[in-house]
Amino acid sequence: MNASRPNTPLLDQVQSPEDMKQFSDAQLCQLADELRQETISVVADTGGHLGAGLGVVELTTAIHAVFDTPKDRLIWDVSHQCYPHKILTGRRDQMRTIRQGGGLSGFTKRNESPFDPFGAAHSSTSISAALGFAVARDLGGAPEHGLGDAIAVIGDGALSGGMAYEAMNNAGHLGKRLIVVLNDNDMSIAPPVGAMSSYLSRLYAGEPFQELKAAAKGAVSLLPEPFQDGAKRARDMLKHMTVGGTLFEQLGFSYVGPIDGHDMEQLLNVLRTVKTRAQGPILIHAITQKGKGYAPAESSADKYHGVSKFDVISGKQHKAPSNAPSYTSIFAQSLIKAAEKDTKITAVTAAMPDGTGLDLFAERFPNRCFDVGIAEQHAVTFCGGMAAGGLKPFCALYSTFLQRGYDQIVHDVAIQRLPVRFAIDRAGLVGADGATHAGSFDIAFLANLPGFVVMAAADEAELVHMVATAVALDDRPSAFRFPRGSGTGVDIPDKGSVLEIGKGRMIAKGSKVAILSFGARLSEVEKACEHLGAKGITPTIADARFAKPLDRDMILQLAADHEALITVEEGAVGGFGSHVMQLLSDEGVFDHGLKFRSMVFPDTFIDQDSPAKMYAAAAMNADDIEAKVLDVLGVGQINARAN
Incomplete structure (x- = not known):
């Protein structure tokens, strides 16, 4: 798509960070410029995460130049910003396979490179992992790896996740040598929220802190102009206040900063000083700009956080048109319509307003929509409190992120039977983000909770009905799941109907074998049955709608009227099919x-690929369903014997 690649004479010499040791500081500055252009060129060809990586180009270059990776363990929080890191660590020639089947992961991955000591894709984990490496180093763990320094790079948005503070509290108590770099770009995926964001904006470069802070002296004057005035005002404001150190110092960290995360000279000086003189845990506060160095990203609201393939010159993204609205937009519009009539409806998300559609809800009802930051545990219990207080909260999270709030779902919602409504986006396999973002487990971990109502939308019309059902359900917790991407193109009702709890629907009446689908594989079931019809086999098709409570009468009738019963779901072992089997056994x-x-996801983590290929790997497409029917009826065996 972008035929011309940037001229990168220094980067061409780098096969590993060791090759950077020969460069002068001036050459490292040039190397960073080349690295930025290479990152832009790669993502233009592949799509993926761009803005976050552009913001840490100088930081990535400086860390690898100063420290001895992979002996020194560099851990990226979330790690969607790791493309420049991968380019510098021997994977440049594979970068145009990133996020594709058989290619590089879009995140750090332990089995991909020794320079990825800890895998990531979710937030706020880096300090905990780095502290673990520091303890392993001091206790002689895995000496063959020659453990050195442990360096965690964590974004400001990740500091809205409580796990980061748990780790800092423990690190301060243990006093181990640990280096944390706070990548403060005032921007995660959406603008950061909460007291921590406000706190960071007030921090200033104080008096020199021994020789460490002396390395960053003049930090205010070296900051980019947009940051200078704010830092100076904060300093003046705090001159007359008695402050017992920063929050980080109160947690036991030495604090250095803020420093300009795009000034290579300043970064190198600070990192070299920290490497040679730091004792105990230390936090380096670096101010960066997401999307730095690429004008279309700098001017974009989301700083080109995640992009499709694009033209480097114009920045125009190439997105395939869709004839059907997305499930996410259908959910958002349905919730907005319901909230227009019911003032008790509220909505909560965890740093994903755009991804969950709640940005649309927030525009219409700003006082009833809450982005709590990367804090799913808090989001769940926060909704529990609102439900106990008489409101109707909808907790909108991706399936993969909902996992982080499971303890709260059990103790703070389910046991108390509070009517929190969970809108679970990205259910099933999601494509390029791979195993870390797949919505594989929510059916299993929710349907085993007493009193929970668990629904799955077979299409976008069903999603409208399930939003209405959740609104009406005020005596127990409920959840409805739906996939990523566009709907199937069915007619969408203006108003949702409240479904009878625990009742499915018959789609087509057949004989011999019944297929009971739960969720969005229904369209694949229907395709399979069309093929089977040409072979003289006409299965019965039913849509369960509910995994909890089950439609007991329908399931028992299907079992009584057919020789075989097959369940189909987009989830792991232990979900809908297991509950059906338990009923039949009882x-x-x-x-x-x-x-x-029971057709479920295989008992493995499926790597990134196109969704179609991932579902093929999971044996969940129409051809697989057809083969399962033939197998259970013995038709495949008969044909094989005949041949």
Whole structure:
């Protein structure tokens, strides 16, 4: 797509960070410029995360130039900003395979490179992991690896996750040599929220802190102009206040900063001083700019956080048009319509207003929409409190992120039977982000909770009905899941109907075998049955709608009327199919010879690829469903014997 690649004479000499040791500081500055252009060129060809990586180009270059990676363990929080890191660590020739089947992961991954000591993709984990490496170093763990310094790079948005503070509190107590770099770009995916963001904006470069802070002297004057005035005002304001050190110092860290994260000279001086003289845990506060050095990213509201393939010159992204609205937008519009009639409806998300559609809800109801930052545990219990207080909260999270709030779902919502409504986006396999972002487990971990109502939308019309059902359900917790991307193109009702709890629907009446679908694989079930019809086999098709409570009557009737029953779901072992099998077992149905099969995700983590190929790897497409029907009826075996 972008035929011409940037001229990178210094970068061409770098196969590993060791090759950077020969460069002068001036050459390292040039190397960073080349690295930025290479990163832009790569993502233009592949799509992926861009803005965050552009913001840490100088930081990445300086850390690898000063420290001895991989002996010194460099851990990136979330790690969506790791593209420049991958380019410098021997993976440049593979970068145009990133986020594709068989290619590089879009995040750090332990089995991909020794320069990725700890995998990531979720937030706020880096300090905990780095502290673990520091303890392993001091206790002689894995001496063959020659453990050195532990360096965590954490973004300001990740500091809204409580785990980061748990780690800092423990690190301050242990007093181990640990280096934390705070990448403060005042921007995560969406603008950061909360007291920590306000606190960071007030921090200033104080008096020199022994020789460490002396290395960063003049930090205010060296900051980019947009940051200078604010830092000076903060200093003047605080001159007359008695302050017992920064929050980080109160937690036991030495604090250095803020420093300009794009000034290579300043970065190198600070990092070299820290490397040679730091004792105990230390935090380096670096001010950066997300999307730095690429004008279209700098001017974009999201700083080109995640992009499709794009033209380098214009920045125009190449997105395939869709004829159907996305499930996310259908959810958002349905919730907005319901909230226009019901003032008790509120909405909560965890740093993903755009991704969950709640940015649209916030525009319409700014006082009833809450972005709590990267804090799913708080989001769940916060919703529990609102529900206990008489409101109707919708907790909108990706399936993969909901996992982080599971303890709160159990103790703060389910046990107390509070009517929190969980809108679970990105259910199922999601493509380029791979295993870390797949929505594989929510059916299993929610449907085993007493009193929970668990729904899955087969199409966008069903999603509208499930939003209405959740609004009306005020005596227990509920959840409805839906996939990423565009809907199937069905007609969307203006108003959702409240579904009868625990009741599915019949789609087509057939004989011999029944297929009971839960969720968005219904369209694949219907395709499979079209193919089977050409072979003289007409399965019954049913949409369960509910995994909890089950439609007991429908399931038992399907079992009684057919030789075989097959369940299909977009989830891991232990979900909907397991509950159906438990019901059939309890009722003694298997004693009468029913053949039962459950189609679920395989017991493995599926790497990134296109969604279609991921579902093929999971054996969950129409061809796989057709093969399962033939197998359970013995047709495949008969044909094989005939041949």
